[in-house]
Amino acid sequence: MARNLRLLGFLALIYASLSISGAAVIRPINEAHQSAALELFVPINGSFGSLEETYEALKTFQILGVEKGAEISHATCPVVVEKLGSSLSTSKDLFHALRVNSILGCQIDSRTFEDVASKLQALIKDANSLLDFHYAVGGLLYIKDQGINVILSDADGTFHSIKALSQSDGRWRYDSNSAESSTYAAGIALETIAGVVSLADRKLDQSKIGIVKNDIVKLFDSIKSYDDGTLYFDEKHVDASEYKGPLSTSASVVRGVTAFATVASGRLNIPSDKMLGLAKFFLSIGIPGSTKDLFNQIESLSCLKNNRVSIPLILSLPSTVLSLTSKDQLKVEVTTVFGSAAPPLTVSLVQAFHSDSKDTPVLENQELQFDSENTIHYLDIIPLKLDVGKYTLIFEISLHDPENVNTYATGGRTSLMSFVTGSIKIDKAEIGILESGAGGSETLQKLDLSRDSTLSLSANHLQKLRLSFQLITPLGHNFKPHQVFLKLRHETNVEHIFVMESSARQFKITLDFLGFVERFYYLSGKYKIELTVGDAAMENSFLRALGHIELDLPEPPEKAAHPPPQPVDPYLRFGPKQEISHIFRAPEKRPPKELSLAFLALTLLPFVGFLIGLMRLGVNLKGFPSSTVPAAFSMLFHAGIAAVLSLYVLFWLKLDLFTTLKALGFLGVLLVFVGHRTLSYHASTTAKLKSS
Amino acid sequence: MAKSTSSDAQMLIRSLRTAYAATPTNLKIIDVYVVYAIVTAVIQVVYMGVVGSFPFNSFLSGVLFCVGTAVLAVCLRIQVNKENKEFKDLPPERPYADFVLCNLVLHLVIMNFLG
Numbered sequence: 010m011a012r013n014l015r016l017l018g019f020l021a022l023i024y025a026s027l028s029i030s031g032a033a034v035i036r037p038i039n040e041a042h043q044s045a046a047l048e049l050f051v052p053i054n055g056s057f058g059s060l061e062e063t064y065e066a067l068k069t070f071q072i073l074g075v076e077k078g079a080e081i082s083h084a085t086c087p088v089v090v091e092k093l094g095s096s097l098s099t100s101k102d103l104f105h106a107l108r109v110n111s112i113l114g115c116q117i118d119s120r121t122f123e124d125v126a127s128k129l130q131a132l133i134k135d136a137n138s139l140l141d142f143h144y145a146v147g148g149l150l151y152i153k154d155q156g157i158n159v160i161l162s163d164a165d166g167t168f169h170s171i172k173a174l175s176q177s178d179g180r181w182r183y184d185s186n187s188a189e190s191s192t193y194a195a196g197i198a199l200e201t202i203a204g205v206v207s208l209a210d211r212k213l214d215q216s217k218i219g220i221v222k223n224d225i226v227k228l229f230d231s232i233k234s235y236d237d238g239t240l241y242f243d244e245k246h247v248d249a250s251e252y253k254g255p256l257s258t259s260a261s262v263v264r265g266v267t268a269f270a271t272v273a274s275g276r277l278n279i280p281s282d283k284m285l286g287l288a289k290f291f292l293s294i295g296i297p298g299s300t301k302d303l304f305n306q307i308e309s310l311s312c313l314k315n316n317r318v319s320i321p322l323i324l325s326l327p328s329t330v331l332s333l334t335s336k337d338q339l340k341v342e343v344t345t346v347f348g349s350a351a352p353p354l355t356v357s358l359v360q361a362f363h364s365d366s367k368d369t370p371v372l373e374n375q376e377l378q379f380d381s382e383n384t385i386h387y388l389d390i391i392p393l394k395l396d397v398g399k400y401t402l403i404f405e406i407s408l409h410d411p412e413n414v415n416t417y418a419t420g421g422r423t424s425l426m427s428f429v430t431g432s433i434k435i436d437k438a439e440i441g442i443l444e445s446g447a448g449g450s451e452t453l454q455k456l457d458l459s460r461d462s463t464l465s466l467s468a469n470h471l472q473k474l475r476l477s478f479q480l481i482t483p484l485g486h487n488f489k490p491h492q493v494f495l496k497l498r499h500e501t502n503v504e505h506i507f508v509m510e511s512s513a514r515q516f517k518i519t520l521d522f523l524g525f526v527e528r529f530y531y532l533s534g535k536y537k538i539e540l541t542v543g544d545a546a547m548e549n550s551f552l553r554a555l556g557h558i559e560l561d562l563p564e565p566p567e568k569a570a571h572p573p574p575q576p577v578d579p580y581l582r583f584g585p586k587q588e589i590s591h592i593f594r595a596p597e598k599r600p601p602k603e604l605s606l607a608f609l610a611l612t613l614l615p616f617v618g619f620l621i622g623l624m625r626l627g628v629n630l631k632g633f634p635s636s637t638v639p640a641a642f643s644m645l646f647h648a649g650i651a652a653v654l655s656l657y658v659l660f661w662l663k664l665d666l667f668t669t670l671k672a673l674g675f676l677g678v679l680l681v682f683v684g685h686r687t688l689s690y691h692a693s694t695t696a697k698l699k700s701s
Numbered sequence: 702m703a704k705s706t707s708s709d710a711q712m713l714i715r716s717l718r719t720a721y722a723a724t725p726t727n728l729k730i731i732d733v734y735v736v737y738a739i740v741t742a743v744i745q746v747v748y749m750g751v752v753g754s755f756p757f758n759s760f761l762s763g764v765l766f767c768v769g770t771a772v773l774a775v776c777l778r779i780q781v782n783k784e785n786k787e788f789k790d791l792p793p794e795r796p797y798a799d800f801v802l803c804n805l806v807l808h809l810v811i812m813n814f815l816g
Binding site for chain 1: 726729730733734736737740741744745748751752753755792793794795797798801805808809812813815
């Protein structure tokens with residue numbers, strides 16, 4: 010039963026996610042982003058890593074309103090001071106150091122700043138790549154913010170050098186040698202040009218500003234879009250090693266364009282819908298998983314928040330599910346990208362379409378009321394007589410102050426999805442067994458489907474089971490849920506699921522067992538009946554056990570299919586295994602011990618006989634040499650033989666062959682030498698005896 | 702006829718015995734040794750007949766050792782016997798050294814095979 014509920018919930022979830030047609034729910038930045046930032050940006054030993062990463066972390070925390078400077082400055086300020094003071098630092102190092110310092114506010118005297126400024130000015134003169142200009146101009150801007158008077162001497166020349174790298178489609182190259190142009194570089198170039206304009210000692214020629222504005226318009230022609238109205242920038246030529254994804258590229262362009270719009274006089278000719286589309290793109294990411302992505306998202310949205318082109322206003326639904334039972338109101342929020350208040354405006358629901366009838370709107374032109382306490386626009390839906398189901402709502406924002414129309418981007422008509430759920434009434438439920446054949450008697454009994462029942466029916470294969478009921482929405486219309494299943498489960502856990510058909514007024518099913526005999530694998534016995542009714546818009550979806558039915562089916566023929574094997578509990582494989590009975594070779598029959606010992610004694614008997622025989626023959630040791638040296642040799646000879654024999658006994662008892670052979674080799678050499686001496690002496694004495 | 706055969710047999714045995722008594726002592730020692738070895742082998746065969754040949758390698762090594770050592774003793778006897786014309790010039794120590802050496806090797810092999 011739990012499995013069915015899980016299946017139901019899973020299916021409902023899939024349906025709900027599919028119904029939003031691939032678009033992420035767009036909500037303004039909230040505390041979830043703050044906690045994500047705290048989780049992602051974790052300082053190790055008081056520092057975030059390189060100066061670039063430190064800047065990303067500090068800027069993100071600054072925008073989100075988290076105070077982190079105190080923990081970091083202790084470890085990071087010395088690095089900043091060292092980089093600014095060192096003569097080996099490149100423009101990139103100085104740029105990052107100045108950026109971090111602008112947030113941390115380390116103690117640096119103005120002499121250092123002036124030195125760095127003059128160094129950067131010199132670097133600008135020699136610069137020839139876009140990034141060199143970017144770092145130098147950016148660094149000078151940060152120094153200017155510290156209060157040092159910085160003027161860019163040759164602003165026109167610098168502008169021309171940067172502009173020379175632009176392409177006709179609004180993109181920029183990184184330097185004059187590279188052939189590929191990049192949108193990311195365009196963002197950097199616009200930011201640098203904005204810096205050049207603000208650092209120049211006198212105003213730049215307006216025609217130059219106009220040229221750049223045209224470039225921006227051309228750049229925006231290459232903007233791409235997703236189905237849900239979000240817009241983004243991506244690189245045209247994908248070079249795998251240098252590829253920066255849509256997020257980084259769009260963030261770079263937004264930074265550049267908003268920076269340029271701040272310094273340029275007059276308006277930029279960018280439609281407000283595009284700014285809103287970009288804002289939606291950044292918000293649709295939700296909560297990014299990496300530090301760089303989070304930084305890009307938060308920083309771009311911060312640039313968009315107060316930009317001079319048009320400030321995006323986000324219309325979102327705090328909750329997309331409205332319940333008729335709890336009399337929810339339709340609530341709509343209109344805020345800036347960071348969730349702060351929008352200027353005075355009115356939201357109106359232009360049209361509302363039910364998923365069943367996509368052409369005729371159910372509602373039209375409803376104005377939402379404004380709750381200034383919670384800054385929420387709301388609409389009571391109960392008096393509007395909305396039935397349960399999935400709705401597409403189309404909203405429109407109208408600003409009160411006509412001057413705000415150019416400042417804010419409201420995006421025309423915004424389309425959002427919403428669910429209206431309610432409690433479905435189940436009526437006129439009947440179940441019974443019918444005889445087959447047209448003239449069957451209808452003895453149906455009433456069923457209360459608001460709780461489990463314990464019916465006890467019985468049928469044979471010639472009869473039919475019939476179940477029918479009506480489903481009524483709160484407004485009294487017929488309801489067609491997504492899942493209406495009847496399940497019959499045998500005692501052996503073999504299940505059969507049937508989908509109930511719906512006619513105009515009711516749901517019904519007639520199970521003719523004659524046709525299902527083979528499908529049921531000829532299994533007679535007790536079958537549990539379960540009814541499942543479920544839908545995403547139905548608050549009281551249920552799985553009811555209705556009782557059981559005793560089915561009497563005929564005997565299976567020989568070739569009938571067997572029911573499928575039921576899934577075995579997968580943990581059974583970890584249980585004890587079958588006992589293995591080993592078959593051993595029967596041990597050989599050994600003789601009784603006494604018999605063996607008797608024969609051992611018998612075997613030693615001939616030795617005794619041998620000794621007796623020797624004594625009878627008069628064995629003596631007269632031939633043994635008397636003088637010392639030969640006697641010694643003879644003794645050694647006999648001792649050697651005894652040693653070899655005892656070595657053999659030892660070999661039989663516990664030694665192995667190799668050790669024995671080693672010892673034997675040693676003893677054998679000794680024995681040969683000694684034996685030769687002894688026997689030659691013996692031979693010589695007998696020869697002397699013979700000759701004499 | 703039976704009487705003559707039996708008396709012939711007795712005469713044969715008597716003459717054998719007197720001839721044997723004339724053999725030198727060292728040859729007699731070797732004979733006793735051979736008899737000892739053969740008797741030991743026979744006892745082992747009888748034992749195997751009684752209990753079955755389960756550790757067959759042990760039985761073989763036992764029997765073949767006895768037979769081997771008897772054979773080596775017979776070789777020694779041939780070489781040491783002064784009446785043998787072929788080995789007249791050979792001092793008896795040489796065959797004795799051979800006997801000892803071969804016996805030691807036989808001992809090693811049998812000990813290995815005994816198990």
